[in-house]
Amino acid sequence: MRVTALAGGIGGARFLRGVLAALPDADVTVIGNTGDDITLHGLRICPDLDTVMYTLGGGISAERGWGREDESFVVAEELAAYGVGPAWFGLGDRDLATHLVRTEMLDAGYPLTDVVRALCDRWQPGVRLLPMTDDRVETHVVIADDDGQRAVHFQEWWLRLRAAVPAQAIVPLRAETAKPAPGVLDAIGEADVVLLPPSNPVVSIGTILAVPGIRDAVRETAAPVVGVSPIIGGAAVRGMADACLTAIGVETSAQAVGVHYGGRGRAAVPAAGEPAAAAGAAAPAGLLDGWLVDTVDAGAVVPGATVLARPLLMTDLAATVAIVRSALEIAGV
Ligand code: FO1
Numbered sequence: 001m002r003v004t005a006l007a008g009g010i011g012g013a014r015f016l017r018g019v020l021a022a023l024p025d026a027d028v029t030v031i032g033n034t035g036d037d038i039t040l041h042g043l044r045i046c047p048d049l050d051t052v053m054y055t056l057g058g059g060i061s062a063e064r065g066w067g068r069e070d071e072s073f074v075v076a077e078e079l080a081a082y083g084v085g086p087a088w089f090g091l092g093d094r095d096l097a098t099h100l101v102r103t104e105m106l107d108a109g110y111p112l113t114d115v116v117r118a119l120c121d122r123w124q125p126g127v128r129l130l131p132m133t134d135d136r137v138e139t140h141v142v143i144a145d146d147d148g149q150r151a152v153h154f155q156e157w158w159l160r161l162r163a164a165v166p167a168q169a170i171v172p173l174r175a176e177t178a179k180p181a182p183g184v185l186d187a188i189g190e191a192d193v194v195l196l197p198p199s200n201p202v203v204s205i206g207t208i209l210a211v212p213g214i215r216d217a218v219r220e221t222a223a224p225v226v227g228v229s230p231i232i233g234g235a236a237v238r239g240m241a242d243a244c245l246t247a248i249g250v251e252t253s254a255q256a257v258g259v260h261y262g263g264r265g266r267a268a269v270p271a272a273g274e275p276a277a278a279a280g281a282a283a284p285a286g287l288l289d290g291w292l293v294d295t296v297d298a299g300a301v302v303p304g305a306t307v308l309a310r311p312l313l314m315t316d317l318a319a320t321v322a323i324v325r326s327a328l329e330i331a332g333v
Pocket of ligand 1: 008009010036045046047048050051066067088089090091092095155158159
């Protein structure tokens with residue numbers, strides 16, 4: 001079976017671990033978010049791609065969920081001793097090697113797709129990991145504080161400000177002129193199932209979908225498309241997705257996020273109050289055939305999509321495998 005998943009960082013990576021365990025023989029392609037990427041000390045850092053690569057390759061820090069296991073921060077301490085920041089972004093010594101290799105390859109002219117492939121040669125994540133684009137797209141967040149209104153890099157808003165300063169806008173800079181990386185559109189079009197893991201719907205999945213062509217490919221693929229809610233009982237399972245949803249005017253609820261993605265209208269389940277025949281035409285612009293929510297959100301309705309309620313906490317691998325199986329159940333694959 002060919003599985004294609006769009007993924008952000010920690011939540012996406014953990015879900016993908018479940019995909020590989022549930023479907024050991026599947027051919028899995030992961031389209032990773034690069035909007036979180038940042039250049040620091042001259043090094044190009046791709047947090048979400050690295051989190052997927054390290055998690056599936058066995059190198060992730062189990063405690064932090066990002067960066068390397070068995071990590072030291074000697075270089076970061078030396079930079080701090082020189083008064084060189086930013087102090088809010090922790091660069092581990094082992095992790096630095098990845099950024100050095102990546103930056104050297106990018107500077108030599110290799111596209112990011114080739115760089116990711118080279119890094120994955122070492123980590124063997126068991127999936128084909130593709131960046132959403134080889135072009136530079138960076139998520140910036142417009143905030144207003146004592147310094148007035150300004151845009152900061154997503155990582156500064158996320159890590160230094162802990163997303164506590166309200167975002168007036170979240171902008172995937174240069175996404176509108178970016179091209180999907182080689183293989184991305186085919187992976188969506190030729191999949192047997194397309195999965196949207198419980199990643200951040202705004203700054204992870206939303207940024208991937210902002211690359212022209214990707215949203216249409218998901219909308220038009222013949223494969224069933226199933227999403228897993230990152231919101232349980234009105235709260236983000238991890239991270240500060242609520243701050244991102246508020247910024248785009250979407251309520252922090254499993255139903256609201258499902259409606260935000262939208263149903264594709266191919267599902268058998270009609271919207272509340274709608275006759276079944278009309279459901280097919282109800283939401284032509286949406287992405288989802290199926291939307292998996294937690295049992296506490298069992299009443300959720302997404303017009304044009306089948307909603308299934310199952311326990312969604314990825315407490316361990318067995319629980320994650322069960323979630324993946326539920327997603328495949330809605331997909332009918
Ligand atoms: N997250 C943190 O909470 N603090 C950090 O200092 C930090 C550093 C970091 C370095 C490399 C990397 O690949 C990821 C890192 N992350 C860190 C995670 C990252 O900032 C975000 O969680 C993601 O970008 C959101 O998906």
